[in-house]
Amino acid sequence: xxxxxxxxxxxxxxxxxxxxxxxxxxxxxxxxxxxxxxxxxxxxxxxxxxxxxxxxxxxxxxxxxxxxxxxxxxxxxxxxxxxxxxxxxxxxxxxxxxxxxxxxxxxxxxxxxxxxxxxxxxxxxxxxxxxxxxxxxxxxxxxxxxxxxxxxxxxxxxxxxxxxxxxxxxxxxxxxx
Amino acid sequence: xxxxxxxxxxxxxxxxxxxxxxxxxxxxxxxxxxxxxxxxxxxxxxxxxxxxxxxxxxxxxxxxxxxxxxxxxxxxxxxxxxxxxxxxxxxxxxxxxxxxxxxxxxxxxxxxxxxxxxxxxxxxxxxxxxxxxxxxxxxxxxxxxxxxxxxxxxxxxxxxxxxxxxxxxxxxxxx
Numbered sequence: 001x002x003x004x005x006x007x008x009x010x011x012x013x014x015x016x017x018x019x020x021x022x023x024x025x026x027x028x029x030x031x032x033x034x035x036x037x038x039x040x041x042x043x044x045x046x047x048x049x050x051x052x053x054x055x056x057x058x059x060x061x062x063x064x065x066x067x068x069x070x071x072x073x074x075x076x077x078x079x080x081x082x083x084x085x086x087x088x089x090x091x092x093x094x095x096x097x098x099x100x101x102x103x104x105x106x107x108x109x110x111x112x113x114x115x116x117x118x119x120x121x122x123x124x125x126x127x128x129x130x131x132x133x134x135x136x137x138x139x140x141x142x143x144x145x146x147x148x149x150x151x152x153x154x155x156x157x158x159x160x161x162x163x164x165x166x167x168x169x170x171x172x173x174x175x176x177x
Numbered sequence: 178x179x180x181x182x183x184x185x186x187x188x189x190x191x192x193x194x195x196x197x198x199x200x201x202x203x204x205x206x207x208x209x210x211x212x213x214x215x216x217x218x219x220x221x222x223x224x225x226x227x228x229x230x231x232x233x234x235x236x237x238x239x240x241x242x243x244x245x246x247x248x249x250x251x252x253x254x255x256x257x258x259x260x261x262x263x264x265x266x267x268x269x270x271x272x273x274x275x276x277x278x279x280x281x282x283x284x285x286x287x288x289x290x291x292x293x294x295x296x297x298x299x300x301x302x303x304x305x306x307x308x309x310x311x312x313x314x315x316x317x318x319x320x321x322x323x324x325x326x327x328x329x330x331x332x333x334x335x336x337x338x339x340x341x342x343x344x345x346x347x348x349x350x351x352x
Contacts, residue, residue, distance in 0.1 A: 062252045062279035067304045093314040096207055106279065107314075110305040135312035137212050 061106045069116040070109030076120070083116045086125040089142040090115070090132065099142060211312030211320075211331045218246075218326045219310040223300025226277040226285045233274050233300030239326035243351035245271055245344070246320045247296070248308060250278045251288035253316040259335035260292035266341060267295035271348050275299040278308055278316050319344070323351040 074080040087101035092108040100108040100115070118128050132140045144150045213219070218235045225232040238244060247263060249256040267273055275296040277285050285299065302308055311320065313331075321330035321344070330347050332340070 062250060063281060063284065064279045064303055093209060107305060110279075111309065113304060114306060114309060132309070133212075135212055135309065136209055136314070139209065 066106065066109045067113035069113040069120075071112075074116050074120055079119050080116075082125050083112075083119045086119070086128060087112055087115055090129070091140050091142055093136070093140070208333055209314045210333070211328070213312045213328050214331060216328060218322055218328055219307070221300075221307045221310060223276065223302055223307060226275070226280060226299040226301035227282055227289070230296075231298040233276060233298045235326065237274065237298060238322045239324070241324040242272065243321060243323045243329070243348050244297075245273045245348065246322055247273055247275045248278060248311070248313050248316055248318040248320070249275055250316045251280050251284040253278075255335035256288075256317045257292050259317055259337075260295075262336040262338060262341045263295040264293045266336075266345060266348075269345060271345065272297055276302050276307060278302050278305055321347055321351060 074083060084101060088099050090100045090111065092098045092100045092103040092105055092111070094105045094107050095103045098108070100111045115128055119125065129141055129143075138145060144153060146154055218238050220235050222234040223232050231237075233246075238246065245263075245266065263273055273295045275298070277299055280301060280303070282301075285301075289296075300307070308314075311318075311328075313320075315333075317335050319332040319336060320328055321332075323329050329351050330344075332344060336344060
């Protein structure tokens, strides 16, 4: 069976926030759900699908080319490595499940350019992270800080190992008896 | 105690189901709010987005009067939808400046021609760098800046007719 992916709008009619952040958002937006819909054999809907596939979007992204350093590495390999490491831990603003290193969104490209230019200018990666966190909150960083709110997160592995050891100890004891 | 323990896995499973059901009914809010509210406008100096018009510098926003800064783009469809609201705010006396994101002069000119031009100054931000400095994550967004250049409010998304009143009230209050 052939199938196409079709997004179905959320119940309740109008989307809560009609804001344009690029076509890629259709993929990741929580307000559109992807669902498999069987596609009938050639007919009107097939030609419609073909038309849709051939049509160019009325307005996709901006018509400007990507920033110079969006897709170009820094000449200095050490600086590029530092930039890459930082980009992998920064969240893309428009495609919220991806890092800016992974995303092809225009805005992620502009953020990569920002990171590379600042690193080339001698700024420390952590200073750039702080600069972004100041503006977008901890949300923008994929590396959770150690603070009261995240203590459970950091403590969980230790607690689980401790609980496991305690359980195992009980079992060994019973066997020994 | 032991009997209670036996129910624990089922209780945890039930809790899991409740969490899933709640989250399915109300998916999380994915709006990213700027953390710059209450802070001074970051320093910038933008070239004019349309030849012959004034560009936008952060110093222009410390004018002693609260102003709106509309972050928009000619390629953004909701920006067209909110144009009428911006015009109405302008007519009620609210000064508005614009920042055009990733735009070409001819496209901005055509956009203003088609949708009206409520802007005193329009700066061009061709690589979204000022947008990042503002903590903005998309277009359109509207910032209210008071007379001392402090960001007072961020409106995310297009301004709907029913929201224009709140923005006007916030502007009045910032005076």
